[in-house]
Amino acid sequence: MSETNAPTPLASASASPSRRDQPGYDYDRVELRRKLALVPEEPGSSKPDPILVVDNVVRRFGGMTAVDVGHVEVQRGAITALIGPNGAGKTTFFNLLTGFDKPNSAPSMLKRGADTAKWIFNGRDMGAVGAAKVSRQGMVRTFQLTKALSRLTVMENMLLGARDQPGENFFVAIVKPxxxxxxxxxxxxxxxLLERFKLYEKKDDYAGSLSGGQRKLLEMARALMSDPSMIMLDEPMAGVNPALTQSLLGHIQSLRDEGTTVLFVEHDMHMVRHISDWVIVMAEGRIVAEGPADTVMDNPAVVDAYLGAHHDTDLGDDSLLTDESFDEIEAEVAHEADARKEADARKEEGTA
Ligand SMILES: Nc1ncnc2c1ncn2[C@@H]1O[C@H](COP(=O)(O)OP(=O)(O)O)[C@@H](O)[C@H]1O
Ligand SMILES: [Mg+2]
Incomplete structure (x- = not known):
């Protein structure tokens, strides 16, 4: 990630109508896509710089195997989409990785062996680690059905997401100042964060009074309170109206551009195609295909077998998003990033 630290000439940043014209713009993304282009398009392929490496994670409900992932890797700094038909095991997989559920295969801390469930996040073994600890390690997720606490205000929900809450630490608590x-x-x-997600005016409202889409935004904003190195979003677009959809997409792209790894489950194939650096296809609990969005989603075998019309996965025809809306979003993201950079530069000047 050292390339990201290259200084960006601010004069040209403010004069330029588009970040694309600036030297250094998107350098990382181009580099990332170039690296990913060399990754074999097969299930379980190794990534050049994986933030998450998963082995042998199995979850059964009664006689049914919901998740049976032999090996999968998630590239650091990329937006990876996890797609597949309803019931494929995507949510269960998220639950397992983030410590909200336990695999049936033995966690690595209890047993060593070829069939041992093991997942390494950022170099740390996360098997048998509880949800709170997983999130403290920087792997934070949102839920398919939002878990915003409706009887708390928007601001109170945000404060719950903070890492190192002062009340948690006795020693800090006695040192009042x-x-x-x-x-x-x-x-x-x-x-x-509330400003950024256009929720600041609602900060004293009960979360329960927000629309479904606003609750999704709140959940994402809350997840960001802990500065995660990877954010996992379970169907971030479901139930979100088109206006908010656009800002959600913009937020996800800016997160990646700022260095956060994004892993998301989504049914809107238009969105998947436009913002993913890499796509992983899951069906009947297994990883069945991987590759760049265009390759995977234009592969007739993958589409017919896993994503075809008999599944309820939306292939984009009735997507809420058009190509124009994506262009608009990208322009907005670029504009916001410029504004933030300028504000940061001004702050720095002020303190220098
Ligand atoms: N708590 C549970 N108890 C029993 N079966 C479950 C449970 N959670 C999920 N399943 C089953 O596991 C399978 C995978 O579900 P899920 O992970 O929600 O799929 P997806 O998110 O890909 O739609 C489905 O057949 C679902 O019915
Ligand atoms: Mg699900």
């Missing part, structure tokens, strides 16, 4: 400073920092961060 430090405690207050930390609390103020957390609130400022929450306010920033």
């Amino acid at each position: 430090l405690w207050r400073k930390r609390e103020a920092e957390i609130e400022a961060k929450a306010a920033d």
Whole structure:
């Protein structure tokens, strides 16, 4: 990621109508796509720089095997889509990885062997690690059905997402001035994120009063309170109206551009095609195909077998999103990124 640190000339950034014209723009993404283009398009293929490596994760419900993943890797710094028909095991897989459910295959801490369930996130063994600890390690997820707490306000929901909550630490709690400073920092961060997700005006409203789409945004904003290195989104677009859909997409792309790894489950194939650097297809609990979006989604064998019309997976015809809306979003993202960069530069000048 060292390339990201290359200084961007700010004069040209503010003068330019598009980030695309700037030297260095999208350099990482181009580099990322170039690296991914060399990855074999087969289930379980190795990635050049995986943030997550999963082995032998099996989950059975009664006699039915919901998840049976032999090996899969997720590339760091990329947007990876996990797609597949309803009931493929995508949500269950998310639950297992994030410690909300336990695999039937033995966790690696209890047993060593070829059939041992093991997943390494950012170099750490996450098998047999509880959900709270997983999220502290930087792997944070949102839910298919939102878990925003409706009887708390929007701001209170955000504060719950903060890592190192002052109340959790006895020693910090007795040193009041430090405690207050930390609390103020957390609130400022929450306010920033709420601004970014256009929810700031709602900060004192109960989360229960938000629309479904706004709750999705709140959940994503809350997940970002802990500065995750990977965010996992389970159907972020479901139930979101077209206006919010666009800002959600923009947020996901900016996250990746700022260095967060994104793994998301989504039925809207138009969205998957447009924003994914890599696509993983899951069916009947297994990883059955992988590759860049265009290759995988234009592969008739994959489409017929797993994504075809007899499944309820939407292949894009009735997508809420058009190509024009994507262009608009990209322009908006570029504009927002420029504005943020300028604001940061001004802040730095101010403190220098
Ligand atoms: N708690 C559970 N108890 C029993 N069966 C479950 C449970 N959770 C999921 N399943 C089953 O596991 C399979 C995979 O479900 P899920 O992971 O929700 O799929 P997806 O998210 O890909 O639609 C489905 O057949 C589903 O009915
Ligand atoms: Mg699901």
